[in-house]
Amino acid sequence: MPDPTRAQVKRHKEELDRRRDLKAELLLECPTNDAGERLCPRCLKRPDFRGLQLVHKKSLGSGGKTTRANCCIRCAPCHFGFGEPWSHKTEGRPESGLDNHDTTAVQSNETEGGSNGRNS
Numbered sequence: 001m002p003d004p005t006r007a008q009v010k011r012h013k014e015e016l017d018r019r020r021d022l023k024a025e026l027l028l029e030c031p032t033n034d035a036g037e038r039l040c041p042r043c044l045k046r047p048d049f050r051g052l053q054l055v056h057k058k059s060l061g062s063g064g065k066t067t068r069a070n071c072c073i074r075c076a077p078c079h080f081g082f083g084e085p086w087s088h089k090t091e092g093r094p095e096s097g098l099d100n101h102d103t104t105a106v107q108s109n110e111t112e113g114g115s116n117g118r119n120s
Contacts (some may be wrong), residue, residue, distance in 0.1 A: 040075035
């Protein structure tokens with residue numbers, strides 16, 4: 001009887017190989033600055049220490065595939081949607097309405113007696 005773990009490892013390796021090859025192809029299409037450094041195609045800025053990332057438009061968990069049509073290259077701030085539209089200045093996620101330094105939600109919860117989430 002075939003070992004299911006081996007088949008899973010093989011599929012995982014094939015997926016990682018597809019991602020590596022596709023990222024290499026897409027990086028060649030990224031714009032560059034005068035020094036020849038690759039820039040994020042969305043914000044046209046140099047990436048931070050996290051580099052440029054392969055992004056799935058439709059996530060793998062939602063049935064997306066690692067294909068040219070479903071993937072693009074983004075810097076980390078553009079990939080994760082931090083701050084104003086593709087701004088590298090703010091740290092919060094736009095959909096949350098809070099940045100990482102906003103504690104008003106926590107403070108209001110504590111004043112209402114819900115600081116630890118348990119009923120005393």
